Amino acid sequence: MRQEGDMGNTELDFTIERLGECHIPSPVKGIRFVDDDGRVLYHSHLQEMKPWLDEGIHPPAMEAAGPREKVFFDPSRIACGIVTCGGICPGLNDVIRSIVLSLCHHYCVQKIYGFRFGYEGLVQRYGHKPLELTADSVAQIHEIGGTILGSSRGPQEPSEMVKTLEDLNVGILFTIGGDGTQRGAQKIAEEATRRGLEISVIGIPKTIDNDISYIQATFGFETAVAEARRATYAAHTEADAARNSISLVKLMGRDSGFIAAYSVLVNSHVNFCLVPEARFTLDGLLRALKERLERRGHAVVVVAEGAGQNLMEATAERDASGNIKYGDIGIFLRDAIRDYFRKASLEINLKYIDPSYIIRSMPANPHDAAFCLLLGQSAVHAGMSGRTNMVVSFWNREFTHVPITLAVSQRKKIDTSSMLWNSVLAVTGQPDMM
Numbered sequence: 393m394r395q396e397g398d399m400g401n402t403e404l405d406f407t408i409e410r411l412g413e414c415h416i417p418s419p420v421k422g423i424r425f426v427d428d429d430g431r432v433l434y435h436s437h438l439q440e441m442k443p444w445l446d447e448g449i450h451p452p453a454m455e456a457a458g459p460r461e462k463v464f465f466d467p468s469r470i471a472c473g474i475v476t477c478g479g480i481c482p483g484l485n486d487v488i489r490s491i492v493l494s495l496c497h498h499y500c501v502q503k504i505y506g507f508r509f510g511y512e513g514l515v516q517r518y519g520h521k522p523l524e525l526t527a528d529s530v531a532q533i534h535e536i537g538g539t540i541l542g543s544s545r546g547p548q549e550p551s552e553m554v555k556t557l558e559d560l561n562v563g564i565l566f567t568i569g570g571d572g573t574q575r576g577a578q579k580i581a582e583e584a585t586r587r588g589l590e591i592s593v594i595g596i597p598k599t600i601d602n603d604i605s606y607i608q609a610t611f612g613f614e615t616a617v618a619e620a621r622r623a624t625y626a627a628h629t630e631a632d633a634a635r636n637s638i639s640l641v642k643l644m645g646r647d648s649g650f651i652a653a654y655s656v657l658v659n660s661h662v663n664f665c666l667v668p669e670a671r672f673t674l675d676g677l678l679r680a681l682k683e684r685l686e687r688r689g690h691a692v693v694v695v696a697e698g699a700g701q702n703l704m705e706a707t708a709e710r711d712a713s714g715n716i717k718y719g720d721i722g723i724f725l726r727d728a729i730r731d732y733f734r735k736a737s738l739e740i741n742l743k744y745i746d747p748s749y750i751i752r753s754m755p756a757n758p759h760d761a762a763f764c765l766l767l768g769q770s771a772v773h774a775g776m777s778g779r780t781n782m783v784v785s786f787w788n789r790e791f792t793h794v795p796i797t798l799a800v801s802q803r804k805k806i807d808t809s810s811m812l813w814n815s816v817l818a819v820t821g822q823p824d825m826m
């Protein structure tokens with residue numbers, strides 16, 4: 393059985409790059425250290441591992457995260473830096489806080505810089521002075537949404553960023569961001585190596601869309617689904633209260649419809665779930681909606697922002713980071729539904745709800761808050777042990793290390809032959825709309 397996010401690769405190289413041997417006894421006290429050979433199996437089903445077992449070799453496995461007995465960096469001699477890039481996501485401040493607290497309390501690092509406004513903060517000519525982060529200054533930041541450091545999109549020159557790190561004696565840079573951020577992090581790590589600098593670059597994957605490979609769930613995703621539920625609840629309540637009513641909810645999900653799919657599973661209020669991974673025709677949707685209204689009198693539609701892009705004229709517009717700006721499928725469907733029923737002389741009650749930025753800006757819920765704390769600590773342990781060019785991940789219920797190259801190799805998408813999508817179809821009862 394394939395899991396969500398399993399790309400079916402047979403040659404998975406989870407080898408993590410290291411700056412050098414670890415000789416310094418870790419200052420972390422009262423903890424069971426993780427052995428460097430510790431591995432977490434990539435596959436969770438025996439049948440999937442069979443090809444390797446039959447050959448008598450170890451099946452693919454990720455390096456286990458956690459504190460090492462010997463570390464690479466002398467914590468008293470380095471500064472550390474944190475940067476947040478791309479769109480905001482619930483839990484960013486929790487991760488920042490966790491990294492700072494772990495650096496301070498586990499390792500007694502004295503200097504921690506919070507670079508402002510994404511990668512711009514690492515380029516001196518922008519003039520964004522870094523914040524000096526302390527255990528006190530981050531104590532309460534998890535209570536608020538967004539990022540206290542600020543974020544940005546848009547490319548920066550790796551050589552300029554590495555110069556700043558060198559000038560500030562930064563030994564470990566923590567890059568909190570999505571696929572774009574981690575591609576940038578990879579370039580920083582490569583540039584540091586090229587210059588012979590001992591700088592570790594550790595990514596903490598941030599994506600509200602949950603679309604990064606080799607991480608089962610990203611922080612903020614659960615909060616996003618919980619918030620999306622408020623929108624689908626409102627949509628259903630509105631739809632249920634009027635005759636012939638349709639509520640349409642647009643949720644985030646540029647290329648992967650995980651938020652939309654999980655929000656369907658949370659309750660049984662949604663009758664149509666439209667995601668980028670499953671194509672549909674406008675005609676098919678409108679006819680299915682009409683049929684649903686005739687049968688049940690109301691309908692709730694959830695659409696992920698990247699769904700149905702083939703139905704609209706492509707804009708070719710890109711954001712500063714080069715991400716394609718998609719057409720607004722929510723508005724497009726709202727108008728198309730209205731026109732269709734007007735032409736059919738059928739009076740409908742149409743409510744349109746777009747909660748995207750409301751969801752993204754929320755503080756993390758308790759589960760995400762704890763998850764962020766553990767991710768942040770895992771990132772610090774990885775950095776102190778001299779690992780680099782990697783992201784921390786959560787896989788098969790364990791915290792792990794994944795090379796950036798793999799994490800950004802392809803976008804994680806809903807597999808439409810998986811149990812997840814099958815359950816969505818079962819809950820909504822939506823017909824094939826092709």
Ligand SMILES: Nc1ncnc2c1ncn2[C@@H]1O[C@H](COP(=O)(O)OP(=O)(O)O)[C@@H](O)[C@H]1O
Nearest residue numbers: 477478545546547569570571572573575576713
């Ligand atoms: N291929 C890349 N190489 C280097 N930097 C990149 C690359 N793609 C994106 N970035 C940079 O990473 C930062 C965040 O990227 P963006 O795509 O906006 O968000 P996210 O990290 O959430 O995907 C931006 O400053 C962007 O310019």
Ligand SMILES: O=P(O)(O)OC[C@H]1O[C@](O)(COP(=O)(O)O)[C@@H](O)[C@@H]1O
Nearest residue numbers: 478479570598599600601644645646
């Ligand atoms: O309006 P903005 O800031 O460009 O962000 C919108 C995009 O941000 C996202 O939440 C994800 O962005 P990231 O790539 O930064 O993780 C998408 O779902 C959405 O398309």
Ligand SMILES: [Mg+2]
Nearest residue numbers: 478570571572
């Ligand atoms: Mg991205």
